[in-house]
Amino acid sequence: MKDKAILTYDGKSYELPVIHGSEGDKAIDITNLRKDIGLTTFDPGFGNTGSCKSSITFMDGDKGILRHCGIPIEQLAEHSSFVETAYLLINSELPKKDELERFSSMLNDHSLVHEDMRSFFENFPRRAHPMGILSSMVNSLMAFYPEIPEKTEDEQINITFARLLSKVRSLAAMSYKISRGHKLVYPSNRLSYCANFLNMMFDSPVRPYVIEEDLVHALNVFWILHADHEQNCSTSAVRLVGSARVNIYAAISAGVAALWGPLHGGANQAVIEMLQLIYDSGGDITPFIAKAKDKNDSFRLMGFGHRVYKTYDPRAKIMKKMCDTVLKQQKKNNPLLGIAKRLEEVALKDSYFIEHNLYPNVDFYSGIVLTALGIPRNMFPVMFAIGRLPGWISQWRESIDDPHWRLHRPRQVYIGAKKRDYVPIDKRV
Numbered sequence: 086m087k088d089k090a091i092l093t094y095d096g097k098s099y100e101l102p103v104i105h106g107s108e109g110d111k112a113i114d115i116t117n118l119r120k121d122i123g124l125t126t127f128d129p130g131f132g133n134t135g136s137c138k139s140s141i142t143f144m145d146g147d148k149g150i151l152r153h154c155g156i157p158i159e160q161l162a163e164h165s166s167f168v169e170t171a172y173l174l175i176n177s178e179l180p181k182k183d184e185l186e187r188f189s190s191m192l193n194d195h196s197l198v199h200e201d202m203r204s205f206f207e208n209f210p211r212r213a214h215p216m217g218i219l220s221s222m223v224n225s226l227m228a229f230y231p232e233i234p235e236k237t238e239d240e241q242i243n244i245t246f247a248r249l250l251s252k253v254r255s256l257a258a259m260s261y262k263i264s265r266g267h268k269l270v271y272p273s274n275r276l277s278y279c280a281n282f283l284n285m286m287f288d289s290p291v292r293p294y295v296i297e298e299d300l301v302h303a304l305n306v307f308w309i310l311h312a313d314h315e316q317n318c319s320t321s322a323v324r325l326v327g328s329a330r331v332n333i334y335a336a337i338s339a340g341v342a343a344l345w346g347p348l349h350g351g352a353n354q355a356v357i358e359m360l361q362l363i364y365d366s367g368g369d370i371t372p373f374i375a376k377a378k379d380k381n382d383s384f385r386l387m388g389f390g391h392r393v394y395k396t397y398d399p400r401a402k403i404m405k406k407m408c409d410t411v412l413k414q415q416k417k418n419n420p421l422l423g424i425a426k427r428l429e430e431v432a433l434k435d436s437y438f439i440e441h442n443l444y445p446n447v448d449f450y451s452g453i454v455l456t457a458l459g460i461p462r463n464m465f466p467v468m469f470a471i472g473r474l475p476g477w478i479s480q481w482r483e484s485i486d487d488p489h490w491r492l493h494r495p496r497q498v499y500i501g502a503k504k505r506d507y508v509p510i511d512k513r514v
Contacts, residue, residue, distance in 0.1 A: 094122060104135075108143050125496040132392070137324065137487065141174060141479050142315045146393035151400065153313060154178070162403045167308040168192065168278045171475035174313055175246055175482065189278070191247035196272040196281070198255045199229050206263045215260050215467045216345040222256050223249075224338035233332055237482050245333060246478050253474055254278070257467045258285035279304040282471075287459060299414040300458055306407050307454055310400040310447055311469055313476025315393070319343040319350070323477045324484045328493040333481055340477045341470050350466035350473075356388040357452035357462060360421040368420070370427050378437050388425075388449030389432060390442060400447035405429075408450050411457045422453050 088103035090113045099122055102114040112135045119125050128134045143152045151158040153170065154177050161170050172180045172188050180188060205225060209218050230248060234241045255272055262269050262285075270285045280301045288294035314320070322343035327336035344350035363373055376384040391398055408422055429445050432438040455465055484490065 142313045144315050146395050149396040149399045162306050162309050167305045170309045170312050174475045174479040192251045193274050195248040196251040218260050220338045220341040227332050227334040254282050303411045308472035311472030320480050325493045327481050350469040352448040353452040354462050354465040356448050359387045360424050363424050391446045395442040397444045398446040401445045404450040408453050
């Protein structure tokens with residue numbers, strides 16, 4: 086017998102089906118609630134609302150678990166590459182050797198950006214934010230590549246996915262070079278996905294960029310940790326916009342725009358700025374801890390707490406280890422890392438932070454890794470967007486193939502004025 090939840094309203098009882106997930110999570114199915122009972126639910130921020138069924142990413146915020154297609158994030162970060170992880174998310178299975186080689190070749194073949202797009206870049210104001218540029222440029226891809234198959238099993242759709250994964254990386258590096266007034270660096274078929282990006286960003290005629298494997302590995306791990314994260318703000322934006330059956334470029338562009346905000350893709354930049362503020366103030370964390378605990382003070386310790394995780398973010402543990410590894414291999418001493426570790430040590434022991442589930446999240450250490458790679462702060466959200474791209478693509482594909490697809494159309498609880506008559510302007514008091 087299937088589980089049911091009983092809802093009692095206005096003296097009557099109604100049965101609502103209970104859906105079971107593969108990892109033990111349960112959800113009350115309210116699909117027919119309004120039709121059968123005349124009620125909607127009220128859930129600001131959708132914190133208790135399941136918008137879809139998905140087989141891509143599993144999270145358990147209470148236990149600090151994150152898995153992609155069943156594989157723990159810890160194993161992917163240690164053994165996989167970003168390209169392989171992208172294949173896993175999009176295809177639900179790890180690739181065989183020949184499949185990975187073919188996928189990598191597709192990424193290489195579609196890495197060049199149409200030369201006509203350069204004029205778009207050059208006409209953005211110099212002060213334009215990289216995320217605004219990236220969102221616009223992704224949307225413009227539809228004008229250059231309008232042929233998108235209706236069925237996702239068509240081989241042409243895999244080319245579209247490869248085109249997005251490869252060109253967004255190239256567009257990001259391109260935007261950085263043009264903002265600096267530097268000569269563009271084209272992708273090379275001799276370099277891996279991550280090495281290519283670093284080379285396109287930092288190579289120049291006067292100072293050739295030397296590929297360092299420890300930095301390439303760090304970038305692989307950074308992007309793997311950001312590849313997907315269930316139904317977060319930007320992923321939900323991709324699914325919502327995609328539900329209108331728009332082209333994939335428009336849906337991904339919406340994801341980029343959603344990621345732009347300081348509470349999502351811009352959080353790691355906010356962490357670095359906070360750590361810099363503490364450093365410039367003498368490095369003493371005590372007054373900042375006190376300010377964070379003062380409910381009358383607007384100051385927040387950035388990089389602590391998460392909407393889903395109520396314990397230590399599993400990605401943060403990996404990123405912290407990567408900070409130590411990269412800085413040690415680069416023989417660099419970043420004072421901000423020391424401040425970050427002291428903040429974490431205090432927060433993990435302080436009852437206030439424990440009671441409020443304020444543990445470090447992935448953003449707390451990721452900015453330090455990006456700084457070690459030489460990435461400027463205004464490019465931090467762009468780096469997040471490149472990493473999240475496989476997740477957006479896989480979520481879009483899953484939603485398109487969903488037999489229960491519906492145009493997203495949330496309801497509301499109206500609290501405005503009741504019906505009233507129009508008053509001519511000369512009679513208004």
